[in-house]
Amino acid sequence: MTLFKARNIQKRFGARVVLENISLSVEEGTVHGIMGPNGAGKTTCFHVLTGFYPPDDGRITFEGHDITGRKPHQIARLGISRSFQIMNLFDDTVVIENVILALPDFRALSFNVTRNVFDDITLVDRALEVLDRVGLADRAWQKAASLSYGNRRALEIAVALAADPRIVFLDEPTSGLGAEATLRLMELIRNLREAYTIVIIEHDMRFLFELADTISVIHWGQVIAEDTPAALRANKWVARSALGDVA
Amino acid sequence: MISLSDIPARGGSPFTRSMGLFVLLLLTAPFWLEPIGLYQYLGMEIAIWILFALGFNLLFGYAGLHSFGHGAYLGIGAYAFGLFQQNVTLNLWGGLLAAIAAATLAGAIVGAFVSHRRGIYFALMTIAFGQVFWFAAIKLHSVTGGEDGLLGIPRPNLVVGPLKLDISDNRTLYWFVTIVLLVAVLALWRLVNAPFGRVLQAIRQNETRARFVGYNVWLIKWLTFVVSAGFAGLAGGLFAMAQESAYPDVMSLHQSGLIVMMVLVGGGLVSFWGPVFGVLLYFIARDIIGGLTETWLLWFGLMFVIMVMVRPEGLAGLFHVLRTCLPPGPRKAVGPAAHPGRA
Ligand SMILES: Nc1ncnc2c1ncn2[C@@H]1O[C@H](COP(=O)(O)OP(=O)(O)OP(=O)(O)O)[C@@H](O)[C@H]1O
Ligand SMILES: [Mg+2]
Numbered sequence: 001m002t003l004f005k006a007r008n009i010q011k012r013f014g015a016r017v018v019l020e021n022i023s024l025s026v027e028e029g030t031v032h033g034i035m036g037p038n039g040a041g042k043t044t045c046f047h048v049l050t051g052f053y054p055p056d057d058g059r060i061t062f063e064g065h066d067i068t069g070r071k072p073h074q075i076a077r078l079g080i081s082r083s084f085q086i087m088n089l090f091d092d093t094v095v096i097e098n099v100i101l102a103l104p105d106f107r108a109l110s111f112n113v114t115r116n117v118f119d120d121i122t123l124v125d126r127a128l129e130v131l132d133r134v135g136l137a138d139r140a141w142q143k144a145a146s147l148s149y150g151n152r153r154a155l156e157i158a159v160a161l162a163a164d165p166r167i168v169f170l171d172e173p174t175s176g177l178g179a180e181a182t183l184r185l186m187e188l189i190r191n192l193r194e195a196y197t198i199v200i201i202e203h204d205m206r207f208l209f210e211l212a213d214t215i216s217v218i219h220w221g222q223v224i225a226e227d228t229p230a231a232l233r234a235n236k237w238v239a240r241s242a243l244g245d246v247a
Numbered sequence: 248m249i250s251l252s253d254i255p256a257r258g259g260s261p262f263t264r265s266m267g268l269f270v271l272l273l274l275t276a277p278f279w280l281e282p283i284g285l286y287q288y289l290g291m292e293i294a295i296w297i298l299f300a301l302g303f304n305l306l307f308g309y310a311g312l313h314s315f316g317h318g319a320y321l322g323i324g325a326y327a328f329g330l331f332q333q334n335v336t337l338n339l340w341g342g343l344l345a346a347i348a349a350a351t352l353a354g355a356i357v358g359a360f361v362s363h364r365r366g367i368y369f370a371l372m373t374i375a376f377g378q379v380f381w382f383a384a385i386k387l388h389s390v391t392g393g394e395d396g397l398l399g400i401p402r403p404n405l406v407v408g409p410l411k412l413d414i415s416d417n418r419t420l421y422w423f424v425t426i427v428l429l430v431a432v433l434a435l436w437r438l439v440n441a442p443f444g445r446v447l448q449a450i451r452q453n454e455t456r457a458r459f460v461g462y463n464v465w466l467i468k469w470l471t472f473v474v475s476a477g478f479a480g481l482a483g484g485l486f487a488m489a490q491e492s493a494y495p496d497v498m499s500l501h502q503s504g505l506i507v508m509m510v511l512v513g514g515g516l517v518s519f520w521g522p523v524f525g526v527l528l529y530f531i532a533r534d535i536i537g538g539l540t541e542t543w544l545l546w547f548g549l550m551f552v553i554m555v556m557v558r559p560e561g562l563a564g565l566f567h568v569l570r571t572c573l574p575p576g577p578r579k580a581v582g583p584a585a586h587p588g589r590a
Contacts, residue, residue, distance in 0.1 A: 073458050088455050102460040113441040114437075115442070118258065159460065
């Protein structure tokens with residue numbers, strides 16, 4: 001089943017056309033990889049798909065419903081989660097609160113003023129489960145700002161998972177990491193395959209080819225190729241371009 | 248570094264040592280103010296400003312929305328109270344409700360314009376709106392009395408059921424203000440320790456992230472602005488009673504700057520109680536340094552500059568450092584210890 005679909009997305013900033021014409025279609029239960037050179041428009045594409053910017057043209061549908069032009073919080077509530085290339089965390093507070101804030105059950109209490117924040121032990125338990133998934137359960141009560149860079153990347157993913165999403169968009173989750181931390185995070189993402197529908201922007205081709213069911217190659221704001229890793233490897237155009245050197 | 252977002256060791260219980268001390272000071276003030284050479288009216292003035300400052304800090308410290316025009320809502324409350332007494336009927340509760348309602352309404356309108364902003368744009372817009380209200384207060388002569396303001400605003404009797412109490416002298420009015428303040432403090436305490444308060448702080452820390460985990464950031468910012476304006480309005484109503492008048496200076500830019508200064512110096516960015524320290528320090532400076540030299544505001548300003556340079560977390564931050572330097576006592580626990588049943 002097609003879970004998420006974008007058709008002919010266009011995005012301009014003033015005279016600069018960043019997304020010329022992007023179409024993507026994500027099947028439920030699959031990992032959809034996105035690659036492309038720096039400045040190709042990958043992050044902008046994620047921004048448009050998750051409501052950060054409205055598209056100038058095109059349509060976005062989720063589970064068959066048109067969500068074009070909806071606000072980020074509305075899109076998030078449908079079960080569309082994302083992480084950021086440049087990290088976005090709640091830094092003044094502890095790790096576990098970053099996750100609790102993202103739990104839909106906590107969000108439902110956001111206008112509640114009669115109870116205390118951590119009264120509900122099931123929320124704490126639920127957050128610990130999510131943290132356990134990314135290997136941060138034992139750091140739950142540390143300040144988020146005190147985590148190592150790699151752990152912050154993992155927390156960024158935990159926050160996205162906490163929303164109990166139907167689909168997760170990950171924007172270069174391993175960027176800026178050292179070799180060892182990269183391997184650890186790759187392992188983590190591999191384990192997410194089973195449970196989530198994922199769209200992932202990733203520069204590491206070897207990793208992406210192994211992980212993804214389908215890959216879209218974005219260049220100059222357009223999808224220049226979309227296929228399975230095996231077929232892309234055979235694609236002369238991709239193989240010849242600087243991107244294809246894993247083949 | 249401490250932060251407002253630290254998790255309180257006692258959950259959200261209001262029975263803390265700080266709260267106890269606060270209540271004790273408020274309830275005993277009428278008995279020691281005069282013996283130590285101060286005067287009844289000062290206690291009332293301080294209590295009103297504490298109310299204003301704590302409500303303001305919900306917006307400034309907790310939500311991180313830096314309003315520099317909050318004096319407007321204090322003033323609107325004061326005028327509304329006065330106009331109610333003079334044009335509707337002589338009634339304490341009616342006047343205070345009018346003060347809250349008028350400030351809330353003004354806050355709702357301004358909030359609708361500023362809530363999609365943050366940072367410098369937010370600050371500038373709050374100043375601009377503050378100036379609009381101030382200007383209106385001066386120009387709408389027939390309603391507001393122009394530069395002179397509303398004079399001779401009465402202090403109506405306190406009526407609770409069959410009970411009728413004359414609260415027109417400073418000491419009894421102080422008791423009334425204190426009770427209102429205590430109720431307001433408990434309400435604010437509840438607010439900041441409830442999920443709503445944590446969401447506010449999440450928005451302060453990272454608006455984008457809050458949006459992408461599903462919070463309607465605009466609505467929450469707007470609501471905070473409105474609530475905070477409402478508290479300012481209540482303080483303004485009490486202020487009109489204390490001063491027996493309402494005049495444009497109450498809502499001047501100077502006043503708006505003063506509340507920011509108090510909250511910053513006191514440590515509103517790191518502690519619920521910070522604004523209280525700030526208000527106390529200001530009035531102590533005014534009455535004690537002010538007794539020695541006319542240039543006291545210069546000294547207070549200098550203190551502000553030094554404070555911002557050496558201890559940007561304000562007095563509350565300073566106290567925290569002093570406390571943690573002392574030999575280990577019962578420390579604030581952040582973490583599983585604070586959560587029974589978690590190991
Ligand atoms: N708000 C904006 N205003 C103007 N131009 C922008 C804006 N956001 C992005 N761009 C431009 O759009 C282009 C694509 O940026 P984008 O961040 O989407 O690239 P990317 O594919 O994610 O690159 P990278 O691999 O470096 O992350 C860049 O040239 C960038 O300068
Ligand atoms: Mg990018």
